[in-house]
Amino acid sequence: MIDLKGEEDFEEEGRDLQAKIEAERIAEALVFASSQPVPEGFLAERLPRNANVREIMLRLKEQYAPRGVNLVQIEGAWAFRTAADLSFVIRRDENEVKKLSRAALEVLSIIAYHQPVTRAEIEDIRGVQTSRGTLDVLMEAGWVRFRGRRRTPGRPVTLGTTRDFLDHFGLEELRDLPGLEELKGAGLLSGRIPANFNIPSPLMNDELSEDEDPITQMDLEELGLLAPRSTSED
Secondary structure (H helix, E strand, O other): OOOOOOHHHHHHHHHHHHHHHHHHHHHHHHHHHOOOOEEHHHHHHHOOOOOOHHHHHHHHHHHHOOOOEEEEEEOOEEEEEEOHHHHHHOOOOOOOOOOOOHHHHHHHHHHHHHOOEEHHHHHHHHOOOOOHHHHHHHHHOOOEEEEEEEOOOOOOEEEEEOHHHHHHOOOOOHHHOOOHHHHHHOOOOOOOOOOOOOOOOOOOOOOOOOOEEEOOHHHHHHOOOOOOOOOOOO
């Protein structure tokens, strides 16, 4: 028995299709207009109530995959970026971050793979002291941030990478960082690697670990990120 759809069924399907297309257009416009990756929560607030943000963005991602501009996911946010194979034709901004020193690259790598990590732990891994200037360069670039404070004597500050770090290096999430074999293949690790050498797996989210406390107003003042509040009253 053949089930023939009525005119009302076709009209309903047409409305559903139009709603999906309109939702995609809205999401596309919101991401295109933003200079920063757009969180899915932000999109959900502006799309129709029943819209499935994840499905919409994945459809758009597939549509843009073969084009010169790709829709990429960076953690839980979305952004348009030049296709990786066409990056060589884009003229770099003259204000682009200067080439990092070897020390800065080492520190950035340690933070990326070992986060959350303290300055003392970075120095223990490197075997040398880390200057404040090196960390300042990474923070000014927007790639490193203060995460929290470790629940140990002295309550040292913990460091981690940012969404801008993922965006700059073309990573959707931290799990996309190259592993040991990939680093060897790229020639970034010498053949004389200790037998017990391994690369840790960083945390997959920004939530504080069990041994971290959140950064407070007082902490920010102590770190020089905020001017101390006046204790006097007008």
